[in-house]
Amino acid sequence: MTTIMKAKTAIAALEEQLQKDAAQVKATIGREPNLTVLLVGDDPASAIYVRNKQKRAEQLGVDSQTLHLPADTTQAALLAKVHELNADDKVDGILVQLPVPDQIDDDAVINAIDPSKDVDGFTLQTTGRLWTVPKNSQETVGPCTPLGIIKLLDFYGIDIAGKNAVIVGRSNIVGKPMAAMLLNRGATVTIAHSQTENLHEVMRRADILVAATGRRHMVTAADVKPGATVIDVGMNRFIDENGKKRLVGDVDFDAVSKIAGAITPVPGGVGPMTVNLLMAQTIRAAAAKISQ
Incomplete structure (x- = not known):
């Protein structure tokens, strides 16, 4: 049975700790x-x-x-x-x-x-730290969307080490830092994009497939290895044939969820994790002042 990796469940587990950490900061400073x-x-x-x-x-x-x-x-x-x-x-x-x-x-x-206040994780110094940490590092600094994805993978017990990970999209916000985080956790990583030859074949080799292109339903069932973990970062708004506003991802969820081992929905998957990791990094930045 396919695991639907909903953010709500993971956030509930994260929320209590964040509230405690924020309260501790307030009590101290x-x-x-x-x-x-x-x-x-x-x-x-x-x-x-x-x-x-x-x-x-x-x-x-x-x-x-x-x-x-x-x-x-x-x-x-x-x-x-x-x-x-x-x-x-x-x-x-x-x-x-x-x-x-x-x-x-x-x-x-x-x-x-x-850099000590860069809770969004976009400065060059933060980026440099992300790419130069020791192998198999549990580094938790970086852009919030990839961090949220790592939290989801951990929460749902998805092993990363030794897996073949393919990221479709090479942005500085998601694709590149996602590659660093997966590499730091021991995955073998490929960054694919619009100029990648035989893109669909590359995607089919992935144990962990991250789609971050902004192209509605770009990833189909034919692109996914049976049992793979599929992370959908896309948020594509459009008006359907009935005139209703809809939000869907880069992955054809209905088709891919039938063969994937685990998959994130849109909405309700990666998006909510991003905001929570932003708060986590803000709390961590405040806590760092306690030891100064």
């Missing part, structure tokens, strides 16, 4: 862990993401504030705000909500964040 989000402009999807983060922070005992800047904010002004937050000892985590307006170089802004 006299305030809740703080996450400050910089939101530039009025992108509707970004506004929804930020509200979801705010709601989850409140549930876990994290103080989350959003600094909403106008769409015409200059890069210099945004960098000045980042440096101000870097110097604020009451701010534990800084997150720049992407995308940012075209006049802003997002790489420059992200890399201006103090």
